[in-house]
Structure formats: C-alpha cells, structure tokens
Amino acid sequence: METPINPEDLNIPTTEMEIKKSGIEVTDSRKSPDANQAENISEQIETDSIIDSLQDAKNFLGKYSTKSPQELSVKIVEGILGEGTVKGTQIEIQMPSQTEAIRGLQESLEPNFGEVSEQESDELVLASATSTVLHEGVHGILDSTPTSQLAVDYERVSGTPNTNEDVVALLGEGIAYAIQGCYAREVQPIGSLAPRINEQDSPEVKKRKALGEKLKPKVNEYIDAGKEIDDEFLAFASQQIKCLENL
Numbered sequence: 001m002e003t004p005i006n007p008e009d010l011n012i013p014t015t016e017m018e019i020k021k022s023g024i025e026v027t028d029s030r031k032s033p034d035a036n037q038a039e040n041i042s043e044q045i046e047t048d049s050i051i052d053s054l055q056d057a058k059n060f061l062g063k064y065s066t067k068s069p070q071e072l073s074v075k076i077v078e079g080i081l082g083e084g085t086v087k088g089t090q091i092e093i094q095m096p097s098q099t100e101a102i103r104g105l106q107e108s109l110e111p112n113f114g115e116v117s118e119q120e121s122d123e124l125v126l127a128s129a130t131s132t133v134l135h136e137g138v139h140g141i142l143d144s145t146p147t148s149q150l151a152v153d154y155e156r157v158s159g160t161p162n163t164n165e166d167v168v169a170l171l172g173e174g175i176a177y178a179i180q181g182c183y184a185r186e187v188q189p190i191g192s193l194a195p196r197i198n199e200q201d202s203p204e205v206k207k208r209k210a211l212g213e214k215l216k217p218k219v220n221e222y223i224d225a226g227k228e229i230d231d232e233f234l235a236f237a238s239q240q241i242k243c244l245e246n247l
C-alpha cells in the first residue's frame with residue numbers, strides 16, 4: 001500500500017498540485033449535479049493514471065492521433081454506468097447517482113459473487129467510470145473518420161478499395177477496446193475490469209469487443225516496445241477484421 005502524498009509535505013503550493021491533479025477537467029451537467037461524485041471521479045482519474053495511459057496510447061497511435069490527452073475534458077451526464085461517448089474533445093460519461101450505481105452493481109453481482117460490500121461497490125463504480133473515460137479518451141485522440149489518414153492507410157494495406165466507413169469505425173473501436181483492456185485494473189470482487197463480451201451485448205458491440213480482444217496482445221507489444229501503429233499493425237488488424245466478418 002502506498003501512503004497518499006500530502007501536498008504540504010512536499011513543500012509545493014497546493015494550487016500547483018491541484019492543477020496537476022485536475023489533468024482532466026470534470027464537470028457535471030446532470031439535473032441534480034453531485035459535486036462529491038464528480039470530485040471522486042476526478043480523483044480516480046488521477047489514481048488510475050488515465051492521462052499517462054492516454055499518453056502511451058497517443059505515442060502508439062502516432063500520426064493517426066490528431067489531439068492530445070491534455071485537450072480532453074469530462075462531462076458527466078445522466079445514464080448507465082459504463083456507457084459514454086466523445087464529442088470533439090469532450091468525453092461524456094453516463095453516471096447514475098452514486099447510491100443508484102452502487103445498488104445496481106450489488107444487484108447485478110449478487111448471483112455470482114454474493115453480497116458485495118458498499119465499499120467494494122463504491123470503488124468498482126468509480127473504476128468503471130475511469131475505464132470508460134480511457135476508452136472514450138482513445139476515441140477522442142484517434143482520428144478514425146472516413147477521411148482520416150487511418151482510413152486511407154487501412155484501405156491501402158488491407159487491399160480493400162472503397163473500404164466503407166463502418167470498417168474504419170470498427171477498427172477504431174477495436175483499438176479503443178484493446179487499449180482499455182491493456183490498462184484494465186483488478187477490482188474486487190470481479191477481478192480484471194477488461195471489457196468482456198456479454199450475452200446481452202448487441203451483435204455490433206460483440207464484434208467490437210471481439211476485435212479488441214484480438215488486437216490487445218499486439219497493442220500491448222507495440223506499447224511496451226514504444227512502437228507506433230505501422231503498416232504491419234494495420235495488416236494484422238485487417239486480417240482480424242476479415243476473420244470477424246466471415247463469422
């Protein structure tokens with residue numbers, strides 16, 4: 001266990017620590033904003049080193065990344081835990097109230113894990129939220145639009161002319177899920193927070209997650225070696241996508 005660092009012990013003005021801490025600005029746009037939950041999410045983003053992970057992701061994405069993690073912000077909106085989207089540089093994460101989120105988790109975990117404590121559920125809620133921030137953050141810094149360099153290079157490397165935009169979007173999802181999986185934390189009682197395919201997922205989501213699974217070891221290898229996405233990676237990804245499409 002690491003002892004939390006007290007800014008006063010470091011002789012650094014508190015404001016500076018706060019600037020560093022709020023690496024990503026978190027705002028709450030819900031009808032009943034919860035300053036406490038927003039603050040906890042902001043702290044969890046720091047604890048889970050989301051900015052560092054996104055920086056690794058940016059290095060890996062190389063020329064296909066047009067924005068930097070520092071440009072991103074987080075907006076909390078009403079909705080379901082684990083769901084999110086990104087609009088430009090603004091990540092939207094859906095969050096029920098903390099009480100509702102905890103209750104929902106406890107109910108869904110009960111059949112497999114028995115009674116999960118409030119403290120464990122609380123942590124799980126926050127860790128799920130930051131995992132979503134990471135996933136959406138990858139979408140935020142990766143340009144996978146139909147006119148992107150990624151689309152152009154994928155078409156060339158895969159040898160499929162007129163690659164439709166759905167395929168490039170699928171590739172972007174596969175990369176986002178793979179990176180989310182690479183940095184997934186272990187959380188009690190479920191273990192790894194890595195995305196997994198659920199029975200109730202739509203066929204489209206199942207496909208995205210399956211691609212993420214296939215790409216994950218390769219992405220891990222590239223990040224460890226400090227390598228950027230290259231033609232070899234795109235060729236590998238296109239093989240995986242073709243396999244998935246033939247299912």
Ligand SMILES: [Zn+2]
Pocket residue numbers: 135139173176
């Ligand atoms: Zn996504």
